[in-house]
Amino acid sequence: MAIRKFRQKMKVITLVITVAFVLSSAALYIMNQMNYATTKNYALKVNGNEVKIENVMRSKNMLANNFKNNVDEDIVGVLALDQVIENELAQELADSLKIRISSKDVNNEYKNIEANFKDKEQFKRMLTAQGYTKASLKKELEKSMRSMKAREVIGEEAKSSITEEEIEKYYEENKYSIFQGLPLVDVKEKVEQYLIQEKATMLFDKEIKKLREKMTLSDVNDQFTKYLEKPQIEKEDLKITNVDYSKIYITFISSGLDKEKAKEETDKFIESQMKILKSAKENGIEVDKDLSISLQIKDAYEKLYNKIESQIEYKDEDLKKVFDENKQFYNIQPxxxxxxxxxxxxxSDADKKASEEKAKDILAIVNKDNFASIAKEKSECPSSVNGGDLGWFTKEDMVKEFSDAAFKGNVGEVYPEVVNTVFGSHIIFVQEKNEKDKTVRASHILVKSNVSxxxxxxxxxxxxxxxxxxxxxxxxxxxxxxxxxxxxxxxxxxxxxxxxxxxxxxxxxxxxxxxxxxxxxxxxxxxxxxxxxxxxxxxQRKEVSLDEVKDQVIKDYKTQKTVEKIQNILK
Incomplete structure (x- = not known):
């Protein structure tokens, strides 16, 4: 794999870690969640390696923020602990693949994250808030990069194992859905990409599952014991752990359901998956037991679907009925x-100069008494409806040029100069200051630099x-x-x-x-x-005959009947 491709994918890591920093801007969040009276500063050991408490809390905080705290704490805790355990196992996998990341690449990613903050002081505060030092963040970056590289190495292994028969089979199964009926020669590269992604996911899943089965968890901190993976549902051939349950539950929360409805849908979903596994077994289908339970279910469903579809028979009148009822969908659209x-x-510079001159004209007539009314009339910021009032903010909340002026200006006065930022030209009225909290309340009038x-x-x-x-x-x-x-x-x-x-x-x-x-x-x-x-x-738009699209109609008829049979299984 080209290093350029790997570095492009590293942008995801940079973004995720930057967002994590922003979501946890107060160091007290982590401190308040942990009992530092304990003699241990780690949550547990994975195969003898310590997992720090702050790593679990950081993951927990990120998940809670992602779901706007709309998820029970125990669900978030289970997912967070599982996430850090999997990260540790991914390092073992990277070790087995002899993956090394250069200090130069780690330093570059560190600088990329640092560049996303307004200044180095703010970045240092964010490091402290997240429980990082410069060295520990670099170590975390190295681990993330090794994990991603491991996935890509496995992806390369998947690519080398794909056969022409697999490509043709996957194409035929998805010809009229994913590949829109285009000839194989036109979409072969896409077919391969989909296959590689599926195979790589399964291979990585298998490797992590093997490591999970052999791993030893020890010296677990009492506050994390309740988050450890344990059986939650055991019925027939289906064994669902609290981790499996939480992952399903969180998908329903993500779709916008409330807690109770998400739980109800999770239970229904698990019940339906039990029926799929049972039906697959009754039909002589062997499921790959080396996969995690979620991928076992996916494997069972796909194999069951394909077996049922292969048994569907049709008559010419069946095809004609489908075609006539859906003719508008078969016609070739432009x-x-x-x-x-x-x-x-x-x-341009001239455009920026024009906005500055316009702002200077406003500055010449504005004062503390008429500021709000002129802001409502002339400001191009959404805050204009409030007379330009921006409320209270810290120096780090605003771009540097704006903050410098607001904190330098005198309370109860309009700042004497127009302030230019990336957003345009500003006139600033300093309303109040709180020296203790190091905050300012100000209003502004914005004149945007519009393209002429x-x-x-x-x-x-x-x-x-x-x-x-x-x-x-x-x-x-x-x-x-x-x-x-x-x-x-x-x-x-x-x-x-x-x-x-x-x-x-x-x-x-x-x-x-x-x-x-x-x-x-x-x-x-x-x-x-x-x-x-x-x-x-x-x-161009074209009406087609049944003969021209017969293969697609056959596929649609079989899909319809297969779905009906699977729905009957799930009743």
């Missing part, structure tokens, strides 16, 4: 494929030069500068209704794509974003 690159136009028509025209000229290079083959969409263009790639199956898979609904852009001649590179300004695109394929 679609287009196009290379698209877009560039969000930012205010002149800037748009200038940028359009630049992008037309870029388009000319693309037309002549001197440049390709894939190689457009990433620091300038966003999503510079091929987008397929663009619908006439304005939907671009991967970008969402962009009705105006899609209208322009459909209007454009085939293979012509076009530049368009749409709502302050300059798009460069090239339509390379367009499919």
């Amino acid at each position: 679609s287009a494929d196009a290379y698209i690159a877009y560039f969000k136009v930012k205010p 028509p002149e800037t748009i025209v200038e940028k359009l000229k630049e992008e037309e030069l870029e388009a000319d290079k693309l037309s002549k083959g001197e440049e390709t969409f894939e190689n457009l500068p990433k620091d300038k263009f966003t999503d510079s790639s091929l987008f397929t199956s663009i619908t006439e209704q304005g939907y671009i898979p991967g970008l969402g609904y962009k009705e105006e852009l899609v209208k322009e794509i459909y209007k454009a001649p085939l293979n012509k590179v076009v530049v368009k300004n749409i709502d302050g974003e300059i798009y460069v695109f090239q339509k390379i394929k367009e499919i």
Whole structure:
């Protein structure tokens, strides 16, 4: 695997750890949750290795914040402890794979996280709040990187084991769903990617399960004993632990259900899975017992589904009925494929200067008595409805330029200068200060730096030069500068209704794509974003006959009947 690919995936780690810092900004949170009178500063030992209390509490806090504290503490505790145990086992797996991460790569990720904070002092406070030192955070980063690398090494193993027969089988099973009826030759790479992902997940799951079965947990701190994995439901061939139950439960919480409804749906789901396993066994289906229970159930369902589907028979009149009832779905709908690159136009220096001058004009007439009324009239910030009032804030809550002025300004006075930030030009009124808490209450009037028509025209000229290079083959969409263009790639199956898979609904852009001649590179300004695109394929609307889509109708008929049979099993 290329190191570039690995480093791209490390952005996820950087983001997750940064978010974790922000969600736990007070060191007292962890301190209050733990009994530091204990002589042990670790939660338990996994195969003799200590797992620190703060690691469990950090994971617990992150989960609680993710679900807005809408989950029982015991559920969060079970999931948090399981998470840190799995992280420890992932390190053992990385050891077995002889995975090493260079100190240079660790240092780079450390700097990436540090760069997400306003200044080094704020970063240091966040380290303390999370119970980290510089050294311990680097150690945590190294562990995360090793775990991710282990997954990728296993992914490479999965890739090497995929056969042509597996590719063809997976394609046929998902031809009209995932792959939209496209020929195998056009989607073979995607088929392989899906297969690799599935196989890698199963292989990683198996390795972690093996390590779980052999692991020894010892010296467990009393406050974490109740979170240890233990059987919760044992019926027939199904054994569900509190960890399994919590993982299912949390998916229903994630979908927006309240606690009671989530529990009700979890119980129903587990009951249905028992029926799936029982039916699979009755049909002579062998489930891979080396998988975790969740993947065993998935394995049983897929094998049962495939067996039932293979037994479905049909007559011509069955197919005709399905086709006639769903003809509009079988007809070929318009679609287009196009290379698209877009560039969000930012205010020029002249635009910023214009907003500053406008702000200076407001500063000349504003005072403490009329500030609120002028803010309501002229400010371009949502706070304008409150007369510009931003409430109380610390120095770290605002961008540096704004905070410096607010904390420097005199109480009861309008700051004497316009303050420029990335958001535009501000006029600041300092209302109150609390020296003890080191907070300020202030109001502001914001004049945004809007992109002028002149800037748009200038940028359009630049992008037309870029388009000319693309037309002549001197440049390709894939190689457009990433620091300038966003999503510079091929987008397929663009619908006439304005939907671009991967970008969402962009009705105006899609209208322009459909209007454009085939293979012509076009530049368009749409709502302050300059798009460069090239339509390379367009499919016209077409009504089809049953014979033209017979394979798809057969697949749909079998799917319908298979689902009906599985629903009967679940009754």
